[in-house]
Amino acid sequence: MSDDAAAVKVRTSDGVVVSIPLKAACFSILVKNMVDDASGSINDEEIPLPNVSSKILNKVVQWCEYHVHNPVSVINKPLKMGGRLRDNGVSEWDDKFLELPEKELFDVMLAANFMDIKPLLELCCASV
Secondary structure (H helix, E strand, C coil): CCCCCCCCEECCCCEEEEEHHHHHHCCHHHHHHHHEEECCCCCEEECCCCCCHHHHHHHHHHHHHHHHCCCCCCCCCCCCCCCHHHCCCCHHHHHHHCCCCHHHHHHHHHHHHHHCCCCHHHHHHHHH
């Protein structure tokens, strides 16, 4: 199986099994380490994500899939207060991605933390 066709199966907290393209899934250090530990037998196993619902995982996967082909924004620090995230080096796509209800934004932030997706975690933190 080529890298482009490879996928990882994860099981969310609500029991939904989601297949994620390997390149997108490897933004998560947690998932990447589990794939590396599985020595290539990733198609046979589901990786449990007990702290991430399917709704939130879909948002996280959307971000990861976009950034497979688009560079992750480098956030300028210290942050300029009172403006849009774009004023701090964040791409327009990422800025729009974060236009979520507050609870959903915090759930994405918690998922990024649990899954160890540092760029997404930093992006979420910069927006609050």
